[in-house]
Amino acid sequence: MQHLEEQIAHLTKTVDEMSAVVARQQTEIDRLTHRVQMLMEREAGREQEAGGGVVIGDERPPHY
Template sequence: MTDDTTAPLEEKIAHLDRTVSELSDIVARQEREIAVLTRRVQMLMEREAEREFDSGGSVPLADQKPPHW
């Protein structure tokens, strides 16, 4: 291959490499955000279960299986 044909390929590879790196950073950030949100939802579910149990409920809502199970 001559330099005329390799230059566009090298540019494409550089562009794709940068895009993959950016997407990897985005996925890593989203993974951290999902982990934080999952912990928050779990805490809220536990709080609601405690509140329901304290108000006289027999089985906390978080421990009940859906009716289709």
């Protein structure tokens, strides 16, 4: 019986530690998602200011 109680205590501690790790990871994911969104908006603004030209991969450069 004592062995089972020790295992349960160990598993409970492990679950608590993992829960804390997941919470930190979610905070980091949220922060990074926000930063990526800001960068996407910034880049969209730059493209709009530059005339919004789209470069197509197989398109010949204008000097040909």
